[in-house]
Amino acid sequence: MATIQDVARDAGVSTATVSRVLSAPERVSEATRTRVMASVDRLGYAPNVAAKSLRTLRTEKILVTVPDISNPFFSQVIRGVEEAASAAGYSVLLGDTRGEEAREEQFARMLRRREADGLIFLGHHLPPALAEMVAALGPKAPVVNGCEYSPELGVSSAHIDNERAAAEAMEHLYGLGHRRVGVITGPLDSPLSRDRLTGVREAARRHGCEGALVMATGDFSIDSGRREAEALLAHAAPPTAIFCFSDEMAMGALAALRRKGLNCPLDVSVVGFDDTRYAEMLDPPLTSVSQPMEDIGRQVVALLLDILSGAAHGPRQITLPHRLSVRESSGPAS
Amino acid sequence: MATIQDVARDAGVSTATVSRVLSAPERVSEATRTRVMASVDRLGYAPNVAAKSLRTLRTEKILVTVPDISNPFFSQVIRGVEEAASAAGYSVLLGDTRGEEAREEQFARMLRRREADGLIFLGHHLPPALAEMVAALGPKAPVVNGCEYSPELGVSSAHIDNERAAAEAMEHLYGLGHRRVGVITGPLDSPLSRDRLTGVREAARRHGCEGALVMATGDFSIDSGRREAEALLAHAAPPTAIFCFSDEMAMGALAALRRKGLNCPLDVSVVGFDDTRYAEMLDPPLTSVSQPMEDIGRQVVALLLDILSGAAHGPRQITLPHRLSVRESSGPAS
DNA sequence: TCGGATGATGTAATCGATTACACAAGCGAC
DNA sequence: GTCGCTTGTGTAATCGATTACATCATCCGA
Numbered sequence: 001m002a003t004i005q006d007v008a009r010d011a012g013v014s015t016a017t018v019s020r021v022l023s024a025p026e027r028v029s030e031a032t033r034t035r036v037m038a039s040v041d042r043l044g045y046a047p048n049v050a051a052k053s054l055r056t057l058r059t060e061k062i063l064v065t066v067p068d069i070s071n072p073f074f075s076q077v078i079r080g081v082e083e084a085a086s087a088a089g090y091s092v093l094l095g096d097t098r099g100e101e102a103r104e105e106q107f108a109r110m111l112r113r114r115e116a117d118g119l120i121f122l123g124h125h126l127p128p129a130l131a132e133m134v135a136a137l138g139p140k141a142p143v144v145n146g147c148e149y150s151p152e153l154g155v156s157s158a159h160i161d162n163e164r165a166a167a168e169a170m171e172h173l174y175g176l177g178h179r180r181v182g183v184i185t186g187p188l189d190s191p192l193s194r195d196r197l198t199g200v201r202e203a204a205r206r207h208g209c210e211g212a213l214v215m216a217t218g219d220f221s222i223d224s225g226r227r228e229a230e231a232l233l234a235h236a237a238p239p240t241a242i243f244c245f246s247d248e249m250a251m252g253a254l255a256a257l258r259r260k261g262l263n264c265p266l267d268v269s270v271v272g273f274d275d276t277r278y279a280e281m282l283d284p285p286l287t288s289v290s291q292p293m294e295d296i297g298r299q300v301v302a303l304l305l306d307i308l309s310g311a312a313h314g315p316r317q318i319t320l321p322h323r324l325s326v327r328e329s330s331g332p333a334s
Numbered sequence: 335m336a337t338i339q340d341v342a343r344d345a346g347v348s349t350a351t352v353s354r355v356l357s358a359p360e361r362v363s364e365a366t367r368t369r370v371m372a373s374v375d376r377l378g379y380a381p382n383v384a385a386k387s388l389r390t391l392r393t394e395k396i397l398v399t400v401p402d403i404s405n406p407f408f409s410q411v412i413r414g415v416e417e418a419a420s421a422a423g424y425s426v427l428l429g430d431t432r433g434e435e436a437r438e439e440q441f442a443r444m445l446r447r448r449e450a451d452g453l454i455f456l457g458h459h460l461p462p463a464l465a466e467m468v469a470a471l472g473p474k475a476p477v478v479n480g481c482e483y484s485p486e487l488g489v490s491s492a493h494i495d496n497e498r499a500a501a502e503a504m505e506h507l508y509g510l511g512h513r514r515v516g517v518i519t520g521p522l523d524s525p526l527s528r529d530r531l532t533g534v535r536e537a538a539r540r541h542g543c544e545g546a547l548v549m550a551t552g553d554f555s556i557d558s559g560r561r562e563a564e565a566l567l568a569h570a571a572p573p574t575a576i577f578c579f580s581d582e583m584a585m586g587a588l589a590a591l592r593r594k595g596l597n598c599p600l601d602v603s604v605v606g607f608d609d610t611r612y613a614e615m616l617d618p619p620l621t622s623v624s625q626p627m628e629d630i631g632r633q634v635v636a637l638l639l640d641i642l643s644g645a646a647h648g649p650r651q652i653t654l655p656h657r658l659s660v661r662e663s664s665g666p667a668s
Numbered sequence: 669t670c671g672g673a674t675g676a677t678g679t680a681a682t683c684g685a686t687t688a689c690a691c692a693a694g695c696g697a698c
Numbered sequence: 699g700t701c702g703c704t705t706g707t708g709t710a711a712t713c714g715a716t717t718a719c720a721t722c723a724t725c726c727g728a
Contacts, residue, residue: 001448048388048447050385050387051384054382071409072409075409076404078428079404091427094425109380112335113335114384254617281589282616282617283592283617
């Protein structure tokens with residue numbers, strides 16, 4: 001690998017000039033600039049990032065942590081993150097936390113050690129090491145959140161209006177004549193679940209159906225969807241519609257219906273959340289709340305870059321538009 | 335951030351001693367070691383990675399490139415990669431190439447610039463900059479491949495036996511009495527598609543059905559699966575079974591059948607490839623060739639670590655076991 | 669003609685670790 | 699008492715960039 005010294009020697013200038021040619025070309029005369037660039041090309045020189053980072057304290061890397069990278073919802077968000085990051089000259093360090101606090105901490109330490117300029121966490125959990133950093137630096141802390149909104153964390157985030165989105169999904173079901181609606185939420189310690197639940201309750205109240213809500217708590221996985229749907233269907237007065245807080249749980253619910261010999265949507269309607277690429281491939285195609293996943297990824301990067309450039313003056317929330325994709329899995333109440 | 339100097343001062347030793355305590359404790363006396371460790375803890379010291387990397391020429395990072403991170407097949411492999419990498423003390427840099435050569439090149443340059451110690455590429459395309467490196471360094475080049483096997487590239491890789499796996503899927507269909515079988519392959523420039531195709535042809539020949547193969551070329555996407563399946567079904571003598579080289583294309587095929595009012599498996603059987611988590615959630619649950627995705631990820635990391643430690647002496651192939659998961663989407667020929 | 673501004677370039681300190689080499693102390697053998 | 703060996707620690711060079719400051723030439727206006 002050629003170093004800046006090699007280039008300097010080759011072009012007959014000092015290393016300072018080479019560095020300037022590369023990062024502030026306007027401060028160098030036309031003649032030297034072309035000479036240096038010729039040497040750069042000839043030697044195939046590229047700056048050593050470790051040296052650069054040691055000197056500048058910047059790494060041009062963004063760390064993204066996610067509870068489960070193999071979940072298409074998250075991997076789609078990450079796609080947006082990767083796109084926006086690399087467009088801005090950053091690369092992406094990936095951290096799969098598997099929901100384990102120890103691993104979250106480990107990634108938080110990477111940030112403190114300056115292995116990355118900033119951290120994006122998808123999901124709702126802010127490990128102590130990060131919370132500490134946010135407490136110390138306030139809105140200057142290079143930490144942002146995607147997909148959720150927890151005001152108490154004090155970090156910027158990009159997300160949809162979960163409360164309204166959930167309310168609209170419920171309105172859709174009430175509009176179809178459903179009264180007894182089952183809801184399979186995510187873990188209740190997540191603000192995302194709580195927001196959606198608020199929306200659910202509100203809609204139910206508007207229709208005088210709050211007493212007819214049947215609640216179950218899942219963990220966003222297919223299995224929990226199946227399990228909780230089975231529990232709901234075993235109720236004395238089973239719901240005629242089930243609203244799941246993720247597409248995967250909705251898939252589980254559909255499987256549960258099939259196993260019980262129930263038809264969707266004739267017997268029971270199902271509505272999912274996320275509208276991942278598979279929602280419309282299910283049978284019946286799944287009605288689902290559509291989130292702009294890649295855009296969430298792009299926006300959350302924009303938020304982080306604002307902080308890194310010093311332009312941010314306080315935690316900002318970006319609320320992106322959602323949309324209910326109505327498909328065949330939801331129909332009139334039986 | 336505390337530096338090694340701070341720790342040295344605090345503990346009353348030289349920086350050399352601090353460094354040794356951290357990386358070669360046995361060369362330091364018990365007494366100093368505990369004293370230094372106390373200072374390390376008190377100051378919350380962690381080595382600056384840029385400085386370390388500048389000195390040692392190692393980054394402890396692995397770059398993983400993938401054509402599409404939002405594809406669950408790849409994201410599952412990446413999960414395995416992340417797990418094995420972080421267990422070995424490496425972090426993962428993610429590169430989504432979107433199949434664009436320019437981006438592939440960009441990531442290859444990151445390796446040359448030593449932004450990562452090694453590169454894992456999923457998919458079959460080795461960009462010129464990497465090919466050059468492999469040509470120059472031979473099996474010492476820190477480049478490995480996951481999921482495919484292209485002997486001509488000269489790089490190690492972890493994958494299943496695609497030829498046999500495809501042959502077994504076809505055997506399954508022939509065993510069910512199918513004669514006229516449609517096959518939707520991936521792009522034919524990929525060795526993976528060619529290997530599977532070889533297996534397909536072999537099985538067909540064994541059953542004297544080579545002439546009854548109906549071929550179509552997809553690109554692994556849902557859309558192409560739908561499109562190609564429609565084309566196959568429009569044939570004068572349409573196939574009674576369709577074998578798709580990815581689950582996503584199989585989903586597209588199922589959708590095409592549904593649209594045409596055909597029943598799967600009564601009218602047409604469908605077999606997929608990959609056995610992603612959604613295969614069994616489809617209706618009908620999809621018969622699919624199961625690949626050990628996370629394990630491919632783990633093994634490919636192991637291959638890379640072998641190269642990095644100097645233990646590797648030539649390109650190695652790790653063939654992992656596959657299995658045909660038979661479900662309801664494949665049944666007796668009508 | 670001279671002072672000062674402007675522009676182009678070079679000198680060298682610096683970032684924070686690792687590690688080859690030097691050195692001192694302690695100890696046993698002769 | 700000295701030699702040689704081992705063990706523990708320190709000194710300082712080094713990795714490859716960036717950048718504050720110094721220097722020098724040129725040019726312009728008074």
